[in-house]
Amino acid sequence: MAYTAVELISRSFYLSGVVSRQLQTVSGPQLKNGLDLLNSLLSFQSMSTQFIPYYQLASLPLEAGEEEYFIPGLFDVESFTYDMDGVRFSSLKLKRFQYFATPRPLGISALPGTWNWQRTKGGTNLSIYFKPQSSWLAHIMGKFALTNVSNDTDLDEVYDDFYIEYLRYALARYICQDYRISMPTDKAAMLSNMEDQLSSVSVPDFRIRKRPLIGRRNCAQRKWAYYNIGEGWVPV
Amino acid sequence: MIGQNSSEQTIQLPIVGSTKFGRTPKMSSEQTFNMIISDGWLVPFGGWTPFIIGSSTSVGRGIFSSQTLNRLFAVIDNKIFYIGQGLSREFVGLTATNSGDVFINENNGGQLVFSDKKNLYVYEVGSPPSFTTLTPANDLGFTPGNITFQNGRFITVDLNSNRWRLSALPPSGGLSWPDDAQHVGAVETKPGLARGVIRFPGSGNKLLVFGQNVGEIWQDVGARLFPYQRDQSTNIDYGLTNTATLAANEHMVCWVGSNEESGPAIMYTLGNAAERISTDGIDEKISELTHPTECFGFMMRLVGHLCYLVSWPKDNLSYLYDFNTKSFFTMCDENMDVFTVKQVAFFNNQYWFVSAKDGGLYKLDVNYPFYDYGNGNKYEIPLIRVLPAITMPDQSPFISRNPSFIIEQGNFDYNVGDTDNIPRVDLTISVDGGVNYSNAWAEEMQPIGRRQSLFAWNDDLGYANDLTLQFRFHGLNGKFVPSNGTIGVSQ
Numbered sequence: 001m002a003y004t005a006v007e008l009i010s011r012s013f014y015l016s017g018v019v020s021r022q023l024q025t026v027s028g029p030q031l032k033n034g035l036d037l038l039n040s041l042l043s044f045q046s047m048s049t050q051f052i053p054y055y056q057l058a059s060l061p062l063e064a065g066e067e068e069y070f071i072p073g074l075f076d077v078e079s080f081t082y083d084m085d086g087v088r089f090s091s092l093k094l095k096r097f098q099y100f101a102t103p104r105p106l107g108i109s110a111l112p113g114t115w116n117w118q119r120t121k122g123g124t125n126l127s128i129y130f131k132p133q134s135s136w137l138a139h140i141m142g143k144f145a146l147t148n149v150s151n152d153t154d155l156d157e158v159y160d161d162f163y164i165e166y167l168r169y170a171l172a173r174y175i176c177q178d179y180r181i182s183m184p185t186d187k188a189a190m191l192s193n194m195e196d197q198l199s200s201v202s203v204p205d206f207r208i209r210k211r212p213l214i215g216r217r218n219c220a221q222r223k224w225a226y227y228n229i230g231e232g233w234v235p236v
Numbered sequence: 237m238i239g240q241n242s243s244e245q246t247i248q249l250p251i252v253g254s255t256k257f258g259r260t261p262k263m264s265s266e267q268t269f270n271m272i273i274s275d276g277w278l279v280p281f282g283g284w285t286p287f288i289i290g291s292s293t294s295v296g297r298g299i300f301s302s303q304t305l306n307r308l309f310a311v312i313d314n315k316i317f318y319i320g321q322g323l324s325r326e327f328v329g330l331t332a333t334n335s336g337d338v339f340i341n342e343n344n345g346g347q348l349v350f351s352d353k354k355n356l357y358v359y360e361v362g363s364p365p366s367f368t369t370l371t372p373a374n375d376l377g378f379t380p381g382n383i384t385f386q387n388g389r390f391i392t393v394d395l396n397s398n399r400w401r402l403s404a405l406p407p408s409g410g411l412s413w414p415d416d417a418q419h420v421g422a423v424e425t426k427p428g429l430a431r432g433v434i435r436f437p438g439s440g441n442k443l444l445v446f447g448q449n450v451g452e453i454w455q456d457v458g459a460r461l462f463p464y465q466r467d468q469s470t471n472i473d474y475g476l477t478n479t480a481t482l483a484a485n486e487h488m489v490c491w492v493g494s495n496e497e498s499g500p501a502i503m504y505t506l507g508n509a510a511e512r513i514s515t516d517g518i519d520e521k522i523s524e525l526t527h528p529t530e531c532f533g534f535m536m537r538l539v540g541h542l543c544y545l546v547s548w549p550k551d552n553l554s555y556l557y558d559f560n561t562k563s564f565f566t567m568c569d570e571n572m573d574v575f576t577v578k579q580v581a582f583f584n585n586q587y588w589f590v591s592a593k594d595g596g597l598y599k600l601d602v603n604y605p606f607y608d609y610g611n612g613n614k615y616e617i618p619l620i621r622v623l624p625a626i627t628m629p630d631q632s633p634f635i636s637r638n639p640s641f642i643i644e645q646g647n648f649d650y651n652v653g654d655t656d657n658i659p660r661v662d663l664t665i666s667v668d669g670g671v672n673y674s675n676a677w678a679e680e681m682q683p684i685g686r687r688q689s690l691f692a693w694n695d696d697l698g699y700a701n702d703l704t705l706q707f708r709f710h711g712l713n714g715k716f717v718p719s720n721g722t723i724g725v726s727q
Contacts, residue, residue, distance in 0.1 A: 017635040017696035017726075023665050023674040024698050179699055181635055181727055184244070 003164055006151040009034030012171035015187060018179050031151070037174045039148050041167065046145040049076040051170075051198045053163050058140045062132040065109050072123040076143035080115045080126065082136045091115050091128065099127065109133040122147060166194045244637075249721035250623060251641045251707070252278050254563030255555065257517040257622075264517065265670030265704050269568055269620035272541060273561045277719050281556065281567065282538065283604030283617050284576075287588070287597045288312075288325070290609075294595025297331075298338030299588060301581035302348060305361060308583040309348060311338040312595040316350060316357065316367075319597075321584065328359055329367035337480040337532060339382035341390060345406030349390050351380045353479070356392075358410045368411060377415050382479045386435040386443055387456050387463070393430035393445070398423045400430050400445050402463070418462055421454065423447035426496075431476035438487035439507050446476035449495040451510065472510040474503050480532035481546055488559070490544040492522075492531050500528045502546060502557065513557055518564060525551040536580045536587065539602050549574045549592055569593070570607050570615035606712050619709035619716055625670065626703040626723070633701040634727045639663065640692035641721025645682040648714030652683060659711025661718075663693050667700035681711060691718070 099116035110130035378394035390403035404412035428448035436442035441456035451472030474493030533546035554575035662676035
C-alpha cells in the first residue's frame, strides 16, 4: 500500500503535538511547510548517511572510453565491481589525492583497475581508471536516498516501514523545532532509540583486505594484474 | 496520562465556572450553559416535565401560587385557571388580551387580582366565586401595570402617567381603586411615566416604585392622608426597562434597568443603592439586542440558590444570576434559543412554570435531566461549559495534552448497544480566541454502576498560544456533575 509523503507529513504533525489528531486536520500551509521540512530532513540524511539503514547494489552500464559517471541518489559507495565474460572483477578504490593528483598515462582504455567516488549535488560522481575498454556492466554497493519528494511520492517504494517510521519521528522533531517548541521527551527518547538502532542496521564493512603477492608457493610467476584485477580468476 | 513529558507542566482546568465572557470572544469566551455551581461542582440547573401539554400556538403569561387559597393560578392565552391541591384544573375566567405579561397577586380578603396591563380582573372566592373585569374606561380611570400587595392593599401603577395607585382595603379591596389623595401617589423624582411597583421583601413596610428612569423608595407609615411617605434622601437612579423583569425574593429586588444616560443593565437593590450585576460582557450583549426592552424575569430559590433569571425572547437570550455564588450562567432551551421558563411558582412542594413558548404548564425540577414537552417531545438539555482561554504569561505558544477532570459517573441508565444515545462529553477546541471551534472528540460516560470518575482525553490538543476548550455534555437519562480538572502544557 502506498505511503505518500503527505501522509507522512500529516502523521508527523500529529506526533509532534502541533496538530491534534482527534480535533484538527493538517492545514494546507502546514502541509506545504511539512513538505519543505521533509525535504530538508531527507537532504540532511543524505549528507550524513549514518541513518540510511542499508546498502543497496545498483547496476551501472559502463561506456567504452568514459571515465566519469553521475549516479543520482547515491550518497555512499562501498564497492565497485564489473562483469566481464562471466567473471566479476573488483577494482581498487583510491583516495582522492591518489586518484586525481598522481601521475598516470591518459587515453588508455583497458580494464578499470582503480576507482574513486565524490559526492556531488543530488548524487555521486564515480570515476574509474583505466577507462573501460568495452561496455561492461558495473555494480555499485552503496547507500541511496531520496533528497526531494513531492506530496504524492510513494515512500514505500524507496524505504522500509521501519525507516518511514523513523522519518515520522525525525520529521516531528523538525516540526517542533520549526514551531519553536520542545519535542515531548517521551517522543524524543523514542527517536533517539530509533537512531541508535538505525546506525547499527547496516554498518560499513571495515574488514582489512590483504592481497599477498609473495607466498610459499610459486607465486613469482604470477603477474600483478592476475592478483589485483581478477584475483586469480580469468575469463574462459 | 498527565506528565508523560517531563518538561510538561500541569495546570488547572477550571471546569467549575460561570458565564464571564468579555466584550469580545478574544477577551474571554467563558460561558456556562444551563448549569450552576454548587459546592465547587457544576450541576445542571434542571429540566421539566409537562403537567398540561401546551399548544405551540398558545403562550403562558403568568403564574401565581396562592397561599390563602392553596391553589396555583395560571394564565395561558386569555384563559385563567387554577390547579387545586388534588391537581384538578378549574377555569376561572377570561382576559381581554391573548398575549403579553399577566401579573397576579392576592390579599387576605379572598381576592386575587390579575393585570394584563389593559384591565384588572378580580377573582373572589365564595359560593359561587366571582370574576370581575375592571376596565380603565369604566371602572379604573387608569391603565394598570403590575400588581403587588402590602398592608391590606393592592398596589399598581398607572402606565400612562407618573401616578401609582392603592386599592381600597377589604372588603372591596381590588374591586375599588379610588382616585383621591389617600390612594394616589406619584413618581416625581424625575420626569417620566410610572413603570412598576413592588413590595420590598424582608424590609417591613418598604415599597419600591419605579418610573422609566428612577426608582423611589416609599415607606408605609400609616399616615392619614396618604399612608406612604417617600424616602427623602435616597432614590435609585435607574428606572424599569420592562415591568416583567421586576422580581423580588427574600431581601432583594432585581430588574433590568436603565435611565436617560445609561443603557439597559441587570440591577439589584437591597433597599438602598442599586447595584449593577451584569458584567461588561453581558452589558455589551444587552447593548447589541434588537429588542432590549422586550424582556421578562423572575426570582426563585432553587436547591438553596437564590437566582434571578432574565430573558429577552425576541433576541433569544437568557441569563441566570445566582446570588449565592454571585455568578452569571447562560440559559437556553434545547435549540439554544431563549429559555422556556417565563414565570415560576412554588406549589404543592414543587416548582411550576408557564412557558414563554407554548401553552403548557410544567413542573421544574433539578433532578429532571431533560426538557420534556410531552407527546414524546423529550430533549436533551444543552449543558455546555466554555472555559476561559489558556495562555502563557508571555503569550508564547504551547502544546497542550490530556485534559481531564473528575465527573460523577455510573448514573446513566443506557443501552450500550444503542450507540447513537450513549451519554458522552464532547470536547472541542478553539485556537483563535473562541471564534471557531474544532470538530468534537467524544468520551463516553460509564454505564450505571460503574463509577470510575476520572474523565480524560488522552492525546494532544495541538499548538496554540490562546486555547479555549469547550465541553458539551450529552445524555438524557442521567446527571452530569463535573468538577475541576487539569491539562498538561509543554513549550
